[in-house]
Structure formats: structure tokens, C-alpha cells
Amino acid sequence: MNRRRLLQSFALAPLAWSTRALASTGELFSAFGPGPGREPTQRVYAAGPPASILVYCLAPEKMLGWPYQLSPAALAMLPAAQRNLPMVGRLSGRGSTMGRERLIAMRPDLILDVGTVNDNYLGAAEQVAAQTGIRYILMAGDLKDSPEQLRAAGEMLGVQARAELLAIRAQSILDKAAQARGRSGRGTPPSVYLARSADGLETGLAGSIHDQAFTMAGARNVAYTPASTGVGRVSMEQLLAWDPDYIFTQTPAFVQHARRSPLWRQLRAVKEQRLVLTPMLPFGWVDVPPGINRLLGLNWLIDIFDTGRPSAQTDDFIVDFFRVFYRIDAPADLLASARNAQHGP
The missing domain is CATH 3.40.50.1980 (Nitrogenase molybdenum iron protein domain)
Known part of the structure; x- marks a missing residue:
């Protein structure tokens, strides 16, 4: 089956769709495409810069690349494995450089996008999942929800203990900010x-x-x-x-x-x-x-x-x-x- 027929076959496949809600702020994330597999997620494509940093902090070994160009000074700070990752381009938002066929060729287990959630982004996520057959998670990126973002992504990536550590640290920073405002x-x-x-x-x-x-x-x-x-x-x-x-x-x-x-x-x-x-x-x-x-x-x-x-x-x-x-x-x-x-x- 060539790539064109592969794309067409995925486009006709039924989609699994789900959401996970925060009681205070509404939906934390929406999931499109196949449900999670039995094996832990190993290959993650971060659709935009915020998602790439979330994955880097939680499970850097699972990153397929950077969706944007980091400065030489930034790269020099990072561990060698992440410093040498390719710049693969972004999928979300304006200036998308990731084509569907190239995305399929990368063989990600999961596409993760973090940031603004509205009808446009939801529609784009659903379309990509339909065209590629790859599970697509669109997560709200509000700073106040950082602890829940970390926990949810940690569960998806199979690094719950690491996620809980970071979530606790994130909550302590948010608590300090709330005290300062008050x-x-x-x-x-x-x-x-x-x-x-x-x-x-x-x-x-x-x-x-x-x-x-x-x-x-x-x-x-x-x-x-x-x-x-x-x-x-x-x-x-x-x-x-x-x-x-x-x-x-x-x-x-x-x-x-x-x-x-x-x-x-x-x-x-x-x-x-x-x-x-x-x-x-x-x-x-x-x-x-x-x-x-x-x-x-x-x-x-x-x-x-x-x-x-x-x-x-x-x-x-x-x-x-x-x-x-x-x-x-x-x-x-x-x-x-x-x-x-x-x-x-």
C-alpha cells in the first residue's frame, strides 16, 4: 500500500474521542484517534514548543525532535541526547511545517499539543488523527493548570512518579504566587x-x-x-x-x-x-x-x-x-x- 492509499484508509477509520475535565476550568485535554495501546508510549511527537518542553521535563528520551529551532546557547545547556535531536518542525498553530506523510513516516505513538484550545485547534487535531491514525492529545496550556498538565502527561507517557514530583513543585510555585497576590x-x-x-x-x-x-x-x-x-x-x-x-x-x-x-x-x-x-x-x-x-x-x-x-x-x-x-x-x-x-x- 503506498502512502496516498495509507492516508486514505486512515481517513475512513473510526475515531475514538475522549476528554478529561478539570472541575475548576473545564476540559484539560481532548483525545482523538485510537485509544492508548497496551505498551507504554515510547515515541512522542510534540506538535508545538510548549508540548516539547512538557515532554522534555517528563520523559526526554521519548522525544522524536524539537518542533522549533532552539538557539545555540540553549542547545549547549541541554544533555547530549536532547541537544542532538533534529528540528522536526511544528504541526500546531501558524507556520506549520509538518506534512501528514512525513508525520506518519516518523512513527510516533502519540502526538501531544499543549496551548490554546478552541474550535479551530480541536478541528485540526481531529482531522490529523483521522488522516494519520495516530492518537492526538490536545491539552489546555494555562499556567495555573501546570500541576494537572504534568500529571496527565505523565500518565500518558508512563512516568507517573516523575510527573508527581514536578506537579508538587509546580503547585508550590503557584501557591507562592497566590500568597504574593494576596x-x-x-x-x-x-x-x-x-x-x-x-x-x-x-x-x-x-x-x-x-x-x-x-x-x-x-x-x-x-x-x-x-x-x-x-x-x-x-x-x-x-x-x-x-x-x-x-x-x-x-x-x-x-x-x-x-x-x-x-x-x-x-x-x-x-x-x-x-x-x-x-x-x-x-x-x-x-x-x-x-x-x-x-x-x-x-x-x-x-x-x-x-x-x-x-x-x-x-x-x-x-x-x-x-x-x-x-x-x-x-x-x-x-x-x-x-x-x-x-x-x-
């Missing part, structure tokens, strides 16, 4: 803006998956638009009107641009040295991707909003997070950059 001495929540692009005018909008680390740490995202969420563009005039307390960026070149620009220097965050360069290694601490890696950034942000800069205890937390979640050592220069993030490069 402290009466904090006063008015600080206002923040996330500058995602080289010119600083692309941002994660309020209510989107991209601003969850900030809001859970007790801040208010100024980039609110009632008509849309996700990533959007704003004008400099609008940003000047918002005049946030903090500006966070993931782009080192933007820090230099903002400090030289007469327009950006009008903003209080730039004038008062609250322009913060967020660490990005080995994965983004507050976004890019919006996965469980944001747990690290959440703890870091709590200290910034409480005292104006990370504390000495933050170093210990970072070292522990790297060892427990990533199973690598945190480099000394990364610890230093996390402490001095407001000074930039």
Missing part, C-alpha cells in the same frame, strides 16, 4: 508591558496565554484590547498613554534601542530603570514558549514585584528548578543575568 502590603498591582519584537511594539495582550506569568505574579498588563487576545501590535502613542511601571523584553537589542530612543525614554519604566530583560535560557522564563517553563519566570517575577529586584533566595530557586525540571546545572553567568536583568546587556 499580601495587603503590595498595594496597587504594578502595571507591565511585554515588548516582544525588535521595535518593542508587538506584545502579548491582556487575557492571553502570553501574559499569564505577569498577571499570576500580581501585575496588570496594560495592553488590553476588548476585541482580541493573543499577540498584537500597538502604537507608540498608545504605549505612552499607558506609561507602564515595568517594561519587560526578551530581546537584548531592544534594551539598547529603548535607552537611546527619545520616544522610549519618555516612559517611566525606561527613565527609572524598570526596563527588564527576561532570561531566555534554555527556554523563555515568562513566554516563548508559553509552557511550564513559565513557572521559573513566575517565581522570578514575584521577587521583582515585591522588592524591585530578585533576591539571594532566587538564585537557590533557579538552581533547584534547573536540576529538578531540566536535569541540568544553571550556569553562573545565567544566575548573574537574572539578578541584574534591569541593567540589561
Whole structure:
């Protein structure tokens, strides 16, 4: 049977469909395609960046590759087995580069996608499962549900003990964030803006998956638009009107641009040295991707909003997070950059 006929035969096969619900937030994941086999899942294709980090933290030996291009600095931190995995391309969201025939040729036991769940993503998952005959799990990616994401994925991957360890750590970070938000001495929540692009005018909008680390740490995202969420563009005039307390960026070149620009220097965050360069290694601490890696950034942000800069205890937390979640050592220069993030490069 050639590949075309194989695809056609899978498209006609009946689908098994199921959901698993969280009592507080609705569906945690939806499953399409064949039910789980008797043998443990060994080959996992992560359909997008958040899923790849979830699998990396739980069962890195089961990854078939990275769905996005990691930086050389990020790869250099990872264990050799994961450093040398191929960049296989992504299946979910915009810019998909994974074709159906290539996906079948990779022979995954499971396709795992983590992030936004809506009718478009559900429909795409169902279609891929129908066309390939491969079990497809679409899991909600809200930061607040990280412990349940870890437990559910750990069950799918047959690493329940590892998942429970990470879930307990994740819950402790979420509990710390809840306590920080509830402290009466904090006063008015600080206002923040996330500058995602080289010119600083692309941002994660309020209510989107991209601003969850900030809001859970007790801040208010100024980039609110009632008509849309996700990533959007704003004008400099609008940003000047918002005049946030903090500006966070993931782009080192933007820090230099903002400090030289007469327009950006009008903003209080730039004038008062609250322009913060967020660490990005080995994965983004507050976004890019919006996965469980944001747990690290959440703890870091709590200290910034409480005292104006990370504390000495933050170093210990970072070292522990790297060892427990990533199973690598945190480099000394990364610890230093996390402490001095407001000074930039």
C-alpha cells in the first residue's frame, strides 16, 4: 500500500474521542484517534514548543525532535541526547511545517499539543488523527493548570512518579504566587508591558496565554484590547498613554534601542530603570514558549514585584528548578543575568 492509499484508509477509520475535565476550568485535554495501546508510549511527537518542553521535563528520551529551532546557547545547556535531536518542525498553530506523510513516516505513538484550545485547534487535531491514525492529545496550556498538565502527561507517557514530583513543585510555585497576590502590603498591582519584537511594539495582550506569568505574579498588563487576545501590535502613542511601571523584553537589542530612543525614554519604566530583560535560557522564563517553563519566570517575577529586584533566595530557586525540571546545572553567568536583568546587556 503506498502512502496516498495509507492516508486514505486512515481517513475512513473510526475515531475514538475522549476528554478529561478539570472541575475548576473545564476540559484539560481532548483525545482523538485510537485509544492508548497496551505498551507504554515510547515515541512522542510534540506538535508545538510548549508540548516539547512538557515532554522534555517528563520523559526526554521519548522525544522524536524539537518542533522549533532552539538557539545555540540553549542547545549547549541541554544533555547530549536532547541537544542532538533534529528540528522536526511544528504541526500546531501558524507556520506549520509538518506534512501528514512525513508525520506518519516518523512513527510516533502519540502526538501531544499543549496551548490554546478552541474550535479551530480541536478541528485540526481531529482531522490529523483521522488522516494519520495516530492518537492526538490536545491539552489546555494555562499556567495555573501546570500541576494537572504534568500529571496527565505523565500518565500518558508512563512516568507517573516523575510527573508527581514536578506537579508538587509546580503547585508550590503557584501557591507562592497566590500568597504574593494576596499580601495587603503590595498595594496597587504594578502595571507591565511585554515588548516582544525588535521595535518593542508587538506584545502579548491582556487575557492571553502570553501574559499569564505577569498577571499570576500580581501585575496588570496594560495592553488590553476588548476585541482580541493573543499577540498584537500597538502604537507608540498608545504605549505612552499607558506609561507602564515595568517594561519587560526578551530581546537584548531592544534594551539598547529603548535607552537611546527619545520616544522610549519618555516612559517611566525606561527613565527609572524598570526596563527588564527576561532570561531566555534554555527556554523563555515568562513566554516563548508559553509552557511550564513559565513557572521559573513566575517565581522570578514575584521577587521583582515585591522588592524591585530578585533576591539571594532566587538564585537557590533557579538552581533547584534547573536540576529538578531540566536535569541540568544553571550556569553562573545565567544566575548573574537574572539578578541584574534591569541593567540589561
